[in-house]
Amino acid sequence: xxxxxxxxxxxxxVLNAEADRLDRPVNLMExxxxxxxxxxxxxxxxxxxxxxRLLSGPGCPVCVTAQRYIDALVRLGARADVTLATYGDxxxxxxEGGSLELARSNGxxxxxxxxxxxxxxxxxxxxxxxxxxxxxxxxxxAPASAACVLEAQRRGLTNFAILPCHKLVIPAMRTxxxxxxxxxxxxxxxxxxxxxxxxAVYDEIVARxxxxxxxxxxxxxxxxxxxxxxxxQLVAMQGGARARNENLxxxxxxxQGNPHARALIDRVFAPGDSAWRALGVxxxxxxxxxxxxxxxxxxxRFGIVLGDDREPPGCRCGEVITGxxxxxxxxxxxxxxxxxxxxxxxxxxxxxxxxxxxKYRRARMKISAPxxxxxxx
Amino acid sequence: MCLAIPARVERVxxxxxWVRLGDAQVRVQLDMTPQAGVGDWVLVHAGFAIQQLDEDDxxxxxxxxxxxxxxxxxxxxxx
Ligand code: SF4
Numbered sequence: 001x002x003x004x005x006x007x008x009x010x011x012x013x014v015l016n017a018e019a020d021r022l023d024r025p026v027n028l029m030e031x032x033x034x035x036x037x038x039x040x041x042x043x044x045x046x047x048x049x050x051x052x053r054l055l056s057g058p059g060c061p062v063c064v065t066a067q068r069y070i071d072a073l074v075r076l077g078a079r080a081d082v083t084l085a086t087y088g089d090x091x092x093x094x095x096e097g098g099s100l101e102l103a104r105s106n107g108x109x110x111x112x113x114x115x116x117x118x119x120x121x122x123x124x125x126x127x128x129x130x131x132x133x134x135x136x137x138x139x140x141x142a143p144a145s146a147a148c149v150l151e152a153q154r155r156g157l158t159n160f161a162i163l164p165c166h167k168l169v170i171p172a173m174r175t176x177x178x179x180x181x182x183x184x185x186x187x188x189x190x191x192x193x194x195x196x197x198x199x200a201v202y203d204e205i206v207a208r209x210x211x212x213x214x215x216x217x218x219x220x221x222x223x224x225x226x227x228x229x230x231x232x233q234l235v236a237m238q239g240g241a242r243a244r245n246e247n248l249x250x251x252x253x254x255x256q257g258n259p260h261a262r263a264l265i266d267r268v269f270a271p272g273d274s275a276w277r278a279l280g281v282x283x284x285x286x287x288x289x290x291x292x293x294x295x296x297x298x299x300x301r302f303g304i305v306l307g308d309d310r311e312p313p314g315c316r317c318g319e320v321i322t323g324x325x326x327x328x329x330x331x332x333x334x335x336x337x338x339x340x341x342x343x344x345x346x347x348x349x350x351x352x353x354x355x356x357x358x359k360y361r362r363a364r365m366k367i368s369a370p371x372x373x374x375x376x377x
Numbered sequence: 378m379c380l381a382i383p384a385r386v387e388r389v390x391x392x393x394x395w396v397r398l399g400d401a402q403v404r405v406q407l408d409m410t411p412q413a414g415v416g417d418w419v420l421v422h423a424g425f426a427i428q429q430l431d432e433d434d435x436x437x438x439x440x441x442x443x444x445x446x447x448x449x450x451x452x453x454x455x456x
Contacts, residue, residue, distance in 0.1 A: 087423070115424020117393075117406055140381070144425045147408045192381045195420065195428050196409075251434035252381075252420055258428055261409040 007221055012047060015228045019049035021235045027053045027183055028230050029176070029323050031169060032190030033060030033351025034218055040356035042220035044227075052231060055323035056353035058172045058279065059190055061137040062089045063321050063345045063352050066275040067309040069165045070095030073134055076163065076302060077108035083126070085119035086134040087141075088112045092348045096310055116148035123152065123160035132298045135162040139196045142166045142287055143261040146268035149289070149296045161298040164289055167274060169193050170201060171285035177209045182323055186212040186230040188223070191249055196265075198257030199247040212243040215253050222248065268293055275306065277345070278318025315344035320353050327357040334358060381422035383435045386413055396421060 030036055036056045039045060045054055058064050070090075074097045077084045084100065091100045091112060104110040109129070113119050116133055123131035135145040145162055152160040169190060176182050189202055194215045202213035212233035216226030229246050237243060247253055265287065274286020289297045298304065311318065314332050319325040327333050327346065337343035339355050346352035384396035384403070394413065395402045398421070405419070410426040413419050418435045419426035 115406070117424060140422055140427065143409055143427070144406075144423055147406060147425065192420075192422060192427070195381065252428055252430060258409055260411060261427060264408060 004221070008224065011221065011224045011228060015052075015224065015231060016049050018228065018231045018235055019052050021238075022051055022231065023238055025051040025053065026185040026231070026234055027055055027323065028186045028188060028227060029055045029057040029184045030188040030223075031057040031059045031173065032188075032193065033063070033349070033353075034192065035059070035188060035190065035216075035223065036353050037351055037356045037360075038218045038220070039223060040360035042223070043360070044220060044223055045361065047224075048227070052227065054188075054227065055184070055326075056320060056356075057187075057323060058176070058276070058321045059138070059169070059193075060321065060346065060349050060351040060353070061141070061167065062093055062349035063317060064167055064172070064276050064279070065090075065093070065136055065165060065345070066277050066306075067095050067311065068275060068306040069136075069163075070099070071097055072304050072306055073100060073163065074098060074103050074108075076132060076298065076304065077103040077110055078106075079130075079302070081128075081130050082302075083109040083111060083122060083129045083131045084134060085111050085113045085122060085131055087114075087136070089349050089351070090134055090136060092342065093345045094312070094348075096307075116144045117151060120148050120151050120155065120157065120160055123157050124155060127159055129159060130301075131160050132302075133160075133162045135164045135166060138167050138169055138190070138193045139261075139265070140192045142269065143196060143258075143264040146264040149268050149293055150264075152296060153293070158295075161296050161301050162289070163298040163304070164269070164287060165274070166269070166287040167276065168271065168285050168287070169197070170204065171282050172276065172279060173205055174208075175279050175282055175285075176322060177205070177211065179322070184211065184323060185234055186214070186243075188226050188230065189213050189215045191215065191217055191253065194247075194249070194253040194257065196257050196261045198255050198262075199245065199253050200255045201257075202245045206243045206245045210237075210243045212237075213245045215247045215249050217249045217251075275309070277309070277311075278322055312343050317344035317346040317352075317354070320346050327354040330354070334362060381420045381427055383418055383430055384421045386415055386417050386419060386426075389413075389415060394419075394426070396426075 119133040214226045269287035271284040272288030316330040342348040346354035388395040406425045410429045418430040420428040
């Protein structure tokens, strides 16, 4: 038996013992899409004690992007003078008017970039084009969007803009906790978002809602350790203890985050209302360009007004990303909706819960019960 | 979109650096890690170094990300 397996078995034994002390079943939510993928890949769900459920949260940037934003992008892409630059994950998500991939096959100039600076480079190389970067994602990608605006300004480019649609993690967590339909007992907080914003920001959630927050790494063992830390806290809370904010990933996540990254966000953006899939418009849950950078705002430059959202019929992505149902509760899961022919964004995105379940959990689910008994024996 | 990978800085040019990712040299921006110099480790995300790292911690992070990252690269996803 490998050391890794020994450590996992030991951890599982402790986790099972702790979970036995819980006086009710508990729901823990992994907020980050990368955690969802890691959990599905390593089969962690199947190893959970019977009274501990691990729910996927609103941490997949593509999945939380409202339909109306995708529609605006597709409409923008239809303009002959516009080049859209985007991270690859966004290309296949469909709005009402189809996806950027479809738009591209109809002649739109859509280019996948791996860095925001590449988008600025395109604008510099091709001054006859209006280059618009689709600025999506959480606080991990927001500083890079801020940096590209500053870089475009430095280079004096007048043909570069961003369509800002960034999302902030804390307002989403707050909204989930305020929702009486959702019962979340503790959060496994996003690792790399926390690199930027710091672990101390979860103090607010812990204090206001008395829910434990644990920042953890992405390896199976690290995730198990995070789950154990949450369960331990919940057991202690039965005896009257208050929830705590724990950082189990101090190698990369500091209490105050990365001050340079935070300063970049603050320099270019200010918090503003933002429309989320399923969660609706939440106050100060997104980032608007500051007035000083209005020239780089594609909403203003092209007079874009966001329309309404219409979700794909039958798709339950909204419930999946708020922990109200699991991917296989959706009737379309694995039948009509697969990674090759995805219906909703949760199946499109490589960080979406439906795609992660489809790829890694379908096969494992069948063997989960005996495997669990074998490990806990 | 939120996955980040450790890499060592090999060359610095103005506000950017060249880091080694596997066999490839990749250009990353240092806007968020302005103190990083040649030989330092940084956490790379979507073309930017988002954190400077202690060398001691890097091996553990690599182990935790190696498998996940390989899967992503095989699937052609963006970082
Ligand atoms: S399985 Fe497909 S249709 Fe169902 S919720 Fe997931 S993405 Fe939507």
